[in-house]
């Protein structure tokens with residue numbers, strides 16, 4: 001039916017015609033691709049994707065459906081979703097709704113029936129670009145709108161908690177700086193007994209230290225790490241005073257606080273089977289990833305940090321540790337959700353640092 005037609009228009013003028021999916025709305029954003037074959041709910045609800053249009057390269061999306069337990073955030077903030085085929089009749093005993101219903105409920109527009117593998121190839125060759133999901137067939141005006149749109153710089157503030165709250169446990173007390181955290185970071189800490197206080201992104205270092213946490217965790221989050229200057233200052237005030245573990249954006253903020261530089265990658269890493277080499281053990285880890293920026297390895301030369309992990313696909317930096325203080329970080333996602341669990345040892349490492357360096361636990 002004519003009414004069901006929707007377009008995905010890329011900044012370079014490419015137009016993909018498909019079908020309406022999800023909310024009756026338009027959206028601008030950077031278009032990125034994710035190569036995962038599962039974990040669609042976890043991916044779409046990861047706030048690191050704020051304003052981004054997610055293209056799933058795998059052709060059938062949402063076949064296990066969506067439920068009310070597996071979301072990585074209560075309010076997903078992805079700009080849009082692009083799929084080859086949206087599963088209309090998911091089959092899973094935990095399924096509560098299908099992709100279309102889920103996207104509608106959260107006001108996220110999508111498009112189905114487009115060749116997502118060709119979009120993936122285009123992004124791999126040309127790099128990430130801006131795009132728009134729209135029902136308008138005036139493509140010239142859509143391309144001008146895309147070109148005139150400006151990049152947001154306040155995404156972290158928009159997804160961070162506004163007030164502190166506690167997810168209780170009887171073990172080490174962790175202060176978790178929320179830059180748009182995935183719920184599975186809290187679950188992974190609680191699962192190991194930690195008492196987690198989730199803090200707004202701009203909580204000052206002195207206030208965090210006054211709480212006397214056994215460790216500080218820096219979460220994942222959206223956008224360019226250089227936009228989060230307040231947090232970089234906070235991290236500078238924490239290094240050497242308390243054990244710190246950073247994931248993804250948290251990793252980037254630790255590196256920037258330590259004097260390194262970040263850069264925007266050509267098309268980023270988004271998927272659930274990225275091989276990473278752990279340089280300390282020599283082992284290869286299969287990891288979940290979602291990032292568009294990375295730390296420049298050369299810029300670490302005169303800092304107190306050393307590289308502990310590298311990506312096997314492109315040699316980029318995937319993990320760091322401080323040469324003397326109990327501070328370490330990874331660019332990938334040890335909390336998985338979705339994806340392999342084999343790097344969850346990093347949470348155990350953090351617990352180890354907190355119980356030796358951070359003093360008494362409540363256990």
Ligand SMILES: NC(=O)CC[C@H](N)C(=O)O
Nearest residue numbers: 220221223248249292293
């Ligand atoms: N998942 C994340 O924390 C992503 C970090 C950052 N926004 C990036 O794209 O590189």
